[in-house]
Amino acid sequence: MKVALLTDCYLPRLGGIEVQSHDLARHLVGLGHQVEVFTATPGPQGERHGEITVVDGIPVHRLAVRLPWELPVNPLAPRELRRRLTGGAFDVAHVQTGVVSPFAWDSTRVTLGLGLPTAMTWHCMLGQVAPGFDAVGFVRRWAARGVAMSAVSGVAAAPLRELVGPSASVSVLPNGIDVDRWRPVEDEATRHVPSPHSSGPDVPSPHSSGPDVPSPHSSGPDVPVPGSPRPPLQLVTAMRLAARKRPRALVELVARAELLAGRGSFTLTILGEGPDRRKVEAYLAREGIGWVSLPGRVSRDELRQRYAVADVYVSPSALESFGIAALEARTTGLPVVGRSGSGIGEFVTHDVGGLVVPDDATMAGALAGLAVDRARVARMRRWNVEHPPEQDWPRVAALAVAEYERAMSLAAVAGRR
Template structure:
């Protein structure tokens, strides 16, 4: 199959869409597809180390779309290239999947007006969103059109905790489901904070306003003020961005530098090493459509504290894989609870170490294959309603992907 991924932003820019498109395209290429990425982000062109062709000439969009069997557009808040290419391909009866990677929560009426003007609800486009939280405003914007949930993915084996040793009769269980009692998890034993070291809280994010690193610093300050003096806590805030300087200034101004550090950006292997010594992951963003960093931490066995109503809730159930907060104040309370409640922290960590989340590439690749089939049916004029439950029909496609998903994709996207 000739697959064209269209994304307005791509490497060398770093973000959720860029990581997802790179990983998906590379694994599709490894499965034998001819894969091209079209973007308007400047950078290297040609085939990358994974065999994916990268084109950065926006004027080539119609030619590339016409040569493709499927067009997969990746949409954020503002994505003119992705949307215009999707519109063009749909008018040419080329199967199109348009995945929305952002939260349209407060702006869906604007997108609904745009959809009416641009005719999105009349075009044979299979729409998708990366989480349940992101899908609801998209459905509103599209006046009830079918929307699939097509989540992001991580290599769960790559992120699995090396320090988690199975019991004599236990192995790491694949694909946990929300609501499964943590007590049912196999007895894996991760490193536990408070025994020979501090309880370590980690957050990995872009240091930008949308990700809310400054409210997290405030929440940590509030948390520390409510903890007994003898509770040993460490926090590491990883990431780069224009707010990093202010994060560091507030840590210093509030006298938190003895237990909070902001080292800047780290490589993946450095983050995995940090997770081996950590206990809790904090995700403070309120407009998080999915949360790849939180999923990586969940796969690494950390207890996750995140804001409720975000995409993180798709793989973190309150009290099972972590805790979900309705406010910054509640997040501070929950972080403190995990620092002091050894039994709760250990139970969540053991469950997360024992049960892999259902967001491995071997899961998401067959979901994507199904979305492409649904798009092909729409392009052929079969305007039936496609529902999430029908994904079961494509489960047989999973068999071709596990070996591909297990290999670590080489290098960064071109």
Template sequence: MRIAHVTDVYLPRLGGIELQVRDLALRQRARGHETTVITTTAAGPGSPVGTAHPGGLPVVRLGADRFDLGPGLGPYRTRPGRAVREVLAALRVDLLHVHVSAFSPLGWAAARAAAAAGLPTVVSVHSMWHDVAPLMRRYARWHAAASWPVVWAAVSSAAASAVREVLDGVPVAVLPNGIDPAEWLIPAHRPVAAVPTLVSVMRMVRRKRPRELLRALLALHAAGPGRFRAVLVGDGPLLLSLRRELAAAGAGTGIELTGALDRGAIRTLLAASDVYLAPAPRESFGIAALEARSAGLPVVARAGGGVADFVQHGVEGWLVRSDGELRATVASLLDDPGRIASVARHNRAVAPRVHWNGVLDRAGALYETAAQRQGAWSGGARLLGSAT
């Protein structure tokens, strides 16, 4: 099957959507499908359109070429339906899998054009629409998106609920992000350290709330110096100001801001850590939290987000509803390390239900539904070529 994955954002830009789209497309190729990524993210200065990922994944980059018909913000470009149809028809695509967040002009244009032309289409939402629901609803109604013959999905139950509301009750499936839990499982068990290490991995941007987490950790340190150490991993526009705030707190806090680390370094860090913290209340999925849970770490996360799909309160970790409750929960765990050890034993013994084989199977089932909705697999490229 020829599958095109459309995403406004892609590598070399780093983020959850970018990595998940790449991994999904590569694993589908390993199962025998022909997959291509279509994006407006440039590969770099002077890079040609239609470059390929080192792993053998073709990437069509719609940048400064005949399809680039308007300016955009960062990687985002506006695309009229006709231009998108030309690209898809040239690729002779059997199915389109569109990946969108809240602002995804390429994704929306591709979904609208492909669905109208008769190409089986799945639209995956990778972000939480709760805070922008009124705006998204107006946009969706303007384009009559609820009536499109596409299959809608989101990366978690929480994300799906908002999409369902925006689309006035249209069914929305859950297609989670993928992971290989065994790749993250720490090989050797170790007891909770006398001075436990708290860890968090995130982009240093406002919606991930690293500043609130840093201030909660500084408050915990002030209440009990030397009771823990903490490592916050990630890069982003807030990193420099966070480092200044940490430096102003003085030496001896036991808190470190590492900047970005690669996956190998993160695995090593998780192996030496005791508790994972996920402070964002609007986390659509929480892949870093799932990686930590797969490694065996208990997770303390905000309730109401995607983490709740794989962390049950009191079983794989704890779900909290405010910064104050997060701080109080961590303080109570530092007072009772036996609770940390108990959840860690469970997480090591019981693998999470989310894994790549299940994600690939679930994607395949959604593709079948999309094909049934459009009538057949085979007509897509022909219809795209003849659509006006």
């Protein structure tokens, strides 16, 4: 099968869609398929205007123009894209899209105009913008014309199903992960196993909801501070430092957790870069907070090393459509504390591989409880190590191929109308 992978953003930009698109292309090739990428992102040496670069053996058509901040936008791309897709003898197109993806949407109009079977994967939470999409109606029209719609998680798929209506189906095509690459080695897996003398029960009482769930009439649990000193619980997260990811809110809720669990109960490492770095740094300086570090963006190898020495991964975003960084952390064994209603629930079961909580106050209480009950942390870590996630790339690539076959069937039906 020859696949045209169409995405606004691609390497060398770094982000969820960029890295996932690259990894999907590589694994499709590993299955024997041909893949070419079409993007509005310039190449590593600034390649634009249709120049083709090769990334890990995969041709990448750089349909980019020079714009401020290297924005991946090119309203002139459709004509050249149409010419290349027509001459490329592609079997199927796979469009990667977010809330605002002008190149991806232009690409969809081109592929439909050519009668090329098209799959489209949504990497976003539509949330408050769903009524706007419903009003303009183009997503519903695309689905009616045979576009095989999918989203990266069940929570991301739900509003999309409302948009396309009952006559079309929306699949879940999750993000993928190289499980073997992120799986901990033996010494990492055993480093966090508590000693027989560690405090805290290994399994919470079946008659209580655990220290992470506060009373509905209180702002958080009353967590006792143990008499003997203990090392701080090392929290880690990887995120873009932007308002949607809520880095400052994370610092505030961990500070609240420290009030509950006792001074010196936590350290927090926030990995990543973004426009809100200065705001977060100014807040830390103003509040005199010294237990937060901001190392910036790190490589995948260093990210894995940092996860290996941490205790818990925290994801404060309520608008996380999937949470690939959290999945990577969970694969290394880290218990993940995240928000309900986000994509975290696709791979974290509450009080099994982590904690899934409804709001910041509950998350603060959950972290305070884990700071006290290290055996509970170890139990969740052990479960994660012994149960690798289902989103391994071989399975995800096979699901993608199934989506392509579905797109071909839908295109055939649409062509007979």
